[in-house]
Amino acid sequence: MIAAVAQVTHIAPADRHGEIIGSPVVAPGVITYPLKRLGLCAGVTQAPYTTTTEVYPDSPRTTPEQCIGAQVTAVCAAIDFALAQPAATSGFGSDARLKSSGKALAQRTA
Numbered sequence: 001m002i003a004a005v006a007q008v009t010h011i012a013p014a015d016r017h018g019e020i021i022g023s024p025v026v027a028p029g030v031i032t033y034p035l036k037r038l039g040l041c042a043g044v045t046q047a048p049y050t051t052t053t054e055v056y057p058d059s060p061r062t063t064p065e066q067c068i069g070a071q072v073t074a075v076c077a078a079i080d081f082a083l084a085q086p087a088a089t090s091g092f093g094s095d096a097r098l099k100s101s102g103k104a105l106a107q108r109t110a
Contacts, residue, residue, distance in 0.1 A: 001051065002029050004077035009055065009066045049082055 002011055011029035012020050023031035035043030035050065042050040053074045055067040062070075 001053070001074050001077040001081070002027070004073050005029075005053075005055075005070045008070045008073050009062045010059075049078070051078065 005011065006029075013028075014020055014025040018025055020029075020031050023033065026032055033040060033052075035052075037043075040052065042052045051074075053071060055062070055070040055074075057064040057067040
């Protein structure tokens with residue numbers, strides 16, 4: 001997802017403490033949160049893959065249009081990732097409906 005989004009807008013760098021919004025960076029642009037403990041939306045299901053994306057239109061380095069494109073790109077990259085996983089582990093496999101949804105989403109925003 002990060003590589004895909006980086007094609008649309010910049011990825012937030014770590015600060016001088018190696019953090020983004022006070023959380024340690026575990027990979028470029030990636031931090032981890034105790035999602036379930038904090039009651040955040042990505043932690044309310046037992047889904048095998050979850051994420052929360054943040055793209056800020058108030059950054060002087062991006063535009064609102066780039067933010068929308070980055071969010072769509074993140075969703076499409078997540079769908080592509082899930083579809084590439086074996087069905088037994090992801091629950092998705094090569095589900096044609098999910099593929100169609102991802103393609104339709106990409107086409108609507110192109």
